[in-house]
Amino acid sequence: MTSLEDELRALGRSAAVPPVADGLAARVLERVAEPPVRRSFGAALRSRWRSLLALLAILLAGALVAEPVRAQVAEWLDIGGVEAVQVPSGPTTAPGAPEVVGDLTVAEAAKSAGFTPVVPKALGTPKHVQASAGFVAMSWRTATGVVRLEQFQAEPQPYYFKKYYSELEYVQSIDGYWFSTPHELVLVKKTGAEQTVRVAGPTLVWVRDGVTYRLEGVPEKDRAVELAR
Amino acid sequence: MAPQRCSEGVGSEWEAGIGELGEAEILARVRGGETAAYGELVLMHASVAKRTAVFLGAGADADDVVQESFVKAFRALGSFRDGATFRPWLLRIVANETRNLMRSRGRRAKREELAVLPEAVLDPADEAADAERRAELLAAVRGLPEQYRLVVTCRYLLELDEQETATVLGWPRGTVKSRLHRALGRLRTQLPDREVQR
Numbered sequence: 001m002t003s004l005e006d007e008l009r010a011l012g013r014s015a016a017v018p019p020v021a022d023g024l025a026a027r028v029l030e031r032v033a034e035p036p037v038r039r040s041f042g043a044a045l046r047s048r049w050r051s052l053l054a055l056l057a058i059l060l061a062g063a064l065v066a067e068p069v070r071a072q073v074a075e076w077l078d079i080g081g082v083e084a085v086q087v088p089s090g091p092t093t094a095p096g097a098p099e100v101v102g103d104l105t106v107a108e109a110a111k112s113a114g115f116t117p118v119v120p121k122a123l124g125t126p127k128h129v130q131a132s133a134g135f136v137a138m139s140w141r142t143a144t145g146v147v148r149l150e151q152f153q154a155e156p157q158p159y160y161f162k163k164y165y166s167e168l169e170y171v172q173s174i175d176g177y178w179f180s181t182p183h184e185l186v187l188v189k190k191t192g193a194e195q196t197v198r199v200a201g202p203t204l205v206w207v208r209d210g211v212t213y214r215l216e217g218v219p220e221k222d223r224a225v226e227l228a229r
Numbered sequence: 230m231a232p233q234r235c236s237e238g239v240g241s242e243w244e245a246g247i248g249e250l251g252e253a254e255i256l257a258r259v260r261g262g263e264t265a266a267y268g269e270l271v272l273m274h275a276s277v278a279k280r281t282a283v284f285l286g287a288g289a290d291a292d293d294v295v296q297e298s299f300v301k302a303f304r305a306l307g308s309f310r311d312g313a314t315f316r317p318w319l320l321r322i323v324a325n326e327t328r329n330l331m332r333s334r335g336r337r338a339k340r341e342e343l344a345v346l347p348e349a350v351l352d353p354a355d356e357a358a359d360a361e362r363r364a365e366l367l368a369a370v371r372g373l374p375e376q377y378r379l380v381v382t383c384r385y386l387l388e389l390d391e392q393e394t395a396t397v398l399g400w401p402r403g404t405v406k407s408r409l410h411r412a413l414g415r416l417r418t419q420l421p422d423r424e425v426q427r
Contacts, residue, residue, distance in 0.1 A: 004413060008370070011366050012284070012386030017284075021292040024296060028268070
């Protein structure tokens with residue numbers, strides 16, 4: 001008379017798993033020798049912001065120059081569906097945030113995105129809303145220019161955004177990052193091909209409940225953080 | 230002399246000790262810039278990684294998932310805590326990669342999900358009754374809601390301990406415990422009971 005637990009263990013042992021592919025180690029080594037081109041393992045980082053902070057400390061300490069491996073590890077930073085890569089010098093100016101093209105209602109956007117987007121109360125009803133599976137963008141016209149909020153399910157495969165930045169700041173109250181300087185916004189396709197979208201101005205990026213948010217067009221950090229709450 | 234005595238007394242513990250020591254050393258070398266040393270870690274953990282990928286549903290894509298996971302693990306080494314065990318941390322990446330793969334399979338996933346667990350190999354020495362029981366058990370596990378299937382798969386089919394299961398699935402330990410309890414309960418009600426002869 002064996003217990004159900006034992007039966008399950010026996011079942012696991014009896015299941016056929018073919019051996020690992022030949023040359024796995026060689027292929028892995030080949031790939032890690034190249035600079036990272038695809039999304040890195042973000043989930044673990046996201047769930048442990050402590051590690052993120054540690055990583056950030058390395059970034060900020062500028063300890064990138066030491067050993068090649070450490071440098072590679074420190075060069076990227078995952079924030080939900082956004083991968084950030086530090087570069088020695090970034091663009092110095094950026095045009096204002098572009099307006100969203102699309103006139104969906106928020107409810108319609110929720111339907112095609114497959115999740116319910118958040119609308120910051122302080123900004124009121126967005127002027128334009130656009131959506132596709134897993135992705136919603138909305139914009140407002142304010143006295144100081146266009147404010148644009150993009151939200152997407154944290155891993156918007158096959159795409160994700162990559163930013164090349166020179167400075168960022170961790171914002172503890174919302175567990176997000178403030179990109180204070182203009183940076184290049186790049187879309188990476190599943191094939192690994194990169195497409196420069198545009199240069200973006202100061203942006204706040206944060207993740208909440210599996211959704212990544214990018215808020216652009218609010219040049220003051222405190223105001224942006226307030227809207228993000 | 231001492232090592233020999235040790236190996237007699239607590240064989241597996243002794244070996245595990247060496248294993249961990251070796252692993253920490255390799256990790257230190259990798260982090261120190263010796264990329265090639267990572268190959269040793271890959272070889273050390275490749276088979277458990279593949280087993281995990283297959284059991285969690287990667288199917289024919291298991292090799293790709295494993296390769297991708299090792300690459301990602303390498304790039305994320307900066308977030309790996311010194312003194313932690315590499316295996317559950319790696320398997321967590323494997324589990325995430327597998328989930329991503331299944332998600333990207335999209336609508337097909339529903340159908341393929343049913344085929345998540347590999348067929349049990351029927352040991353020719355087994356009695357026909359055992360084979361039948363195993364097939365039943367396999368079908369019952371396959372039919373569990375995802376959370377229950379995941380926890381049963383990690384804890385029993387892959388034989389991870391409770392803490393490892395928690396790490397791999399990214400759940401608190403208490404959640405692992407309670408879901409496991411409920412999953413076993415469900416399996417018991419679905420299976421003709423053998424534990425108590427009727």
